[in-house]
Amino acid sequence: MAWGRTTLSLTVAAAVFLRWMPHHGWFAATLVAASVMTSAAINLTRKRRFHRAINGINDEAMTPDVRSIAALAASVVVLASLGIFTVLLIPVAQ
Amino acid sequence: MEKLDARRDGGRTGLSGLILGGGTEPDPRFTLANERTFLAWIRTSLALLAGGVAVEAFMADLFGPELRKTVALLLLVLALLIGGGSFFRWLNVERSMRRKNPLPLPWIAPVLAIGGGLVVAIMTVFVLVRPF
Structure with missing residues (x-):
């Protein structure tokens, strides 16, 4: 459920990025696409993570999902960096 | 069973190892x-990100361009720090639990408190001094 809530947050962020499209043009579409793709990737791998957690609890030992966690953190850092870049350097269309 | 024992003994391979x-x-x-706490920090970061974009996109009629840019940048930088910091917090906690060490203090909590306080202070000053 925690991953599900995170996909919802990413979708909301994508919807807010859409509001930038009239002002910052197609560069804002990159941010929307990145958010939606991250959200989709989390959804597509949800089943694997669920079974991994179930098996871990059954076995009383589990390896953390380093790849998913690192990828999500990297995605958020990239989104925030692109947001800063947009505010500072992308000219506003009149 | 051998595989399970290896996992209990820290027999991690690849990226985890x-x-x-x-x-x-x-x-x-x-x-x-620990994973759920990481995700909660990530959602905080995403909320700050959406907040920064919203200030830039929706507040054109209310704020001047400089103030709008300052508040938006503050929120976006905060989102960047919290997003990146959440990974290192998760990693430090995971390593500490693995070595049975005391859990480290999360430095992103004071960053969020100071950054959030700064944004609230700017907004308060703006509300108090703006002409009606």
Whole structure:
């Protein structure tokens, strides 16, 4: 459920990025696409993570999902960096 | 069974082995709790990101361009720090649990408190001094 809530947050962020499209043009579409793709990737791998957690609890030992966690953190850092870049350097269309 | 024993003894391979290093596996419920805390920080970061974009996009009629840009940048930088910091907090907690060390203090909590306080202070000053 925690991953599900995170996909919802990413979708909301994508919807807010859409509001930038009239002002910052197609560069804002990159941010929307990145958010939606991250959200989709989390959804597509949800089943694997669920079974991994179930098996871990059954076995009383589990390896953390380093790849998913690192990828999500990297995605958020990239989104925030692109947001800063947009505010500072992308000219506003009149 | 051999594989399970290897996992309990910290027989991690690939990226997990490289990043998490030695020690023994903690209770899986602690690992999952740490993951959920990481996700909560990530959602905080995403909320700050959306807030920064919203200030830039929706407040054109209310704020001047300089103030709008300052508040938006503050929120976006905060989102960047919290997003990146959440990974290192997760990693430090996971390593500490694995080595049975005391849990480290999260430095992103004071960053969020100071950054959030700064944004609230700017907004308060703006509301108090703006002409009606």
